[in-house]
Amino acid sequence: MKVENYLQSIEQMDSYKRLGKIQRVIGLMIESQGPEASIGDVCYIHPNGLNKKKIPAEVVGFNNEKLLLMPYDSLKDVAPGCLVEATGQPLTIKVGRGLIGKVIDSLGKPLDGSPLPKGLTSYPSEQNPPNPLDRPVIKDQISTGVKSIDTLLTVGKGQRVGIFAGSGVGKSTLLGMIARNSNADINIIALIGERGREVKEFVQNDLGPEGLERSIVVVATSDQPALMRMKGAYTATALSEYFRDAGYSVNLMMDSVTRVAMAQREIGLAAGEPPTTKGYTPSVFAILPKLLERTGLNEKGSITAFYTVLVDGDDFNEPIADTTRGILDGHFILDRKLAEQGRFPAINVLKSVSRVMPQLVSGGHLSLATRTRSLLATYEENQELIQIGAYKRGTSREIDEAISFNSRIIQFLKQGTNEQVSDGEALKQLENLGL
Ligand SMILES: Nc1ncnc2c1ncn2[C@@H]1O[C@H](COP(=O)(O)OP(=O)(O)OP(=O)(O)O)[C@@H](O)[C@H]1O
Numbered sequence: 001m002k003v004e005n006y007l008q009s010i011e012q013m014d015s016y017k018r019l020g021k022i023q024r025v026i027g028l029m030i031e032s033q034g035p036e037a038s039i040g041d042v043c044y045i046h047p048n049g050l051n052k053k054k055i056p057a058e059v060v061g062f063n064n065e066k067l068l069l070m071p072y073d074s075l076k077d078v079a080p081g082c083l084v085e086a087t088g089q090p091l092t093i094k095v096g097r098g099l100i101g102k103v104i105d106s107l108g109k110p111l112d113g114s115p116l117p118k119g120l121t122s123y124p125s126e127q128n129p130p131n132p133l134d135r136p137v138i139k140d141q142i143s144t145g146v147k148s149i150d151t152l153l154t155v156g157k158g159q160r161v162g163i164f165a166g167s168g169v170g171k172s173t174l175l176g177m178i179a180r181n182s183n184a185d186i187n188i189i190a191l192i193g194e195r196g197r198e199v200k201e202f203v204q205n206d207l208g209p210e211g212l213e214r215s216i217v218v219v220a221t222s223d224q225p226a227l228m229r230m231k232g233a234y235t236a237t238a239l240s241e242y243f244r245d246a247g248y249s250v251n252l253m254m255d256s257v258t259r260v261a262m263a264q265r266e267i268g269l270a271a272g273e274p275p276t277t278k279g280y281t282p283s284v285f286a287i288l289p290k291l292l293e294r295t296g297l298n299e300k301g302s303i304t305a306f307y308t309v310l311v312d313g314d315d316f317n318e319p320i321a322d323t324t325r326g327i328l329d330g331h332f333i334l335d336r337k338l339a340e341q342g343r344f345p346a347i348n349v350l351k352s353v354s355r356v357m358p359q360l361v362s363g364g365h366l367s368l369a370t371r372t373r374s375l376l377a378t379y380e381e382n383q384e385l386i387q388i389g390a391y392k393r394g395t396s397r398e399i400d401e402a403i404s405f406n407s408r409i410i411q412f413l414k415q416g417t418n419e420q421v422s423d424g425e426a427l428k429q430l431e432n433l434g435l
């Protein structure tokens with residue numbers, strides 16, 4: 001950098017420090033008198049004692065003249081009267097190609113404590129969704145490398161899909177498969193609210209070295225403050241936006257949106273919002289569409305997004321599941337019954353929908369998919385009769401066909417974790433079943 005640049009920076013520098021004082025801490029919420037700051041701004045709390053690290057916090061509301069702040073970190077050594085310093089800026093993270101292959105936290109720092117690579121640029125973590133009129137129409141297929149998805153639930157570049165499932169039905173495994181095998185340029189994977197143990201398991205087993213090589217993993221585990229979990233979702237989305245605007249085809253995978261909503265619920269309740277359905281506060285339902293609408297296509301690149309949604313006891317009408325299903329362009333339902341039978345990936349094809357599939361695939365592909373679905377549906381409708389032997393062959397041609405093709409279709413839909421199949425190959429396999 002030239003000397004003039006330094007001089008210019010000094011001229012533009014704001015040499016005043018805006019400070020306030022902590023007056024009260026209740027649970028997660030800090031009340032302070034001053035400094036001058038607006039909602040979303042980052043402030044630093046100076047704990048008591050020498051050489052103590054400043055604690056970053058964010059302004060989430062105000063009460064009369066007092067600021068309400070939430071910390072990004074635990075409130076160790078904070079006492080009445082501690083100073084609060086305003087930065088006058090919302091949260092920014094460092095982004096760039098140097099982060100590829102790294103596991104980072106919600107503030108963009110490598111989790112293994114290593115220094116950030118050189119050449120990164122600052123980027124705001126919170127942005128507005130693109131103008132709806134500037135969004136191109138989704139028209140190109142993306143290959144996920146998962147046979148059942150590529151043939152029967154085709155996903156488009158820039159589509160946003162919800163993966164709805166209970167616990168232990170194969171969400172992480174499925175995301176890992178897509179990360180390793182899809183033809184996107186880069187994966188941004190947000191692990192929000194997971195147990196610490198699961199993070200390592202995911203990175204080592206599900207993603208593996210070849211998956212990590214083309215991914216950035218953002219982690220906010222369940223023990224972190226609610227604000228960090230919330231920011232994890234923003235950071236991962238911002239990273240995806242950065243790469244999309246650089247012309248990449250990005251896969252964003254967020255596991256799970258439900259935990260993001262729960263973090264926002266914690267923040268909302270602490271800030272004094274009233275609880276509504278299932279204790280979720282109104283801000284949860286305001287923030288979800290804003291977050292999920294940030295992904296998708298723009299004229300430069302694409303973010304294809306996979307958001308997992310936890311469904312307790314397979315209750316798909318739970319408020320978060322219901323809201324996200326309404327926002328996204330498709331939902332894949334992982335079925336515990338299929339997982340119990342060892343039919344992995346446990347996607348219940350009949351209950352799942354890809355809303356943009358008809359505009360992506362050829363007429364022949366679409367009619368083959370419809371035919372496969374109808375055979376599966378016919379078998380399922382008559383399953384009990386067939387299994388107790390009450391159905392006599394020859395009664396209905398449709399049911400006869402459904403019976404004879406059923407095991408072949410099921411065999412086709414099964415896919416081992418390490419089985420790599422391109423979209424073209426998968427379609428060929430389906431065609432060769434001779435349905
Ligand atoms: N394609 C597959 N082939 C074989 N087994 C699979 C497959 N997918 C998932 N499984 C099995 O299902 C188990 C649970 O999978 P996974 O950990 O991905 O579920 P999850 O929904 O992420 O669970 P949690 O809710 O605990 O995060 C795995 O340990 C694995 O044995």
Ligand SMILES: [Mg+2]
Pocket residue numbers: 171172173198
């Ligand atoms: Mg998991």
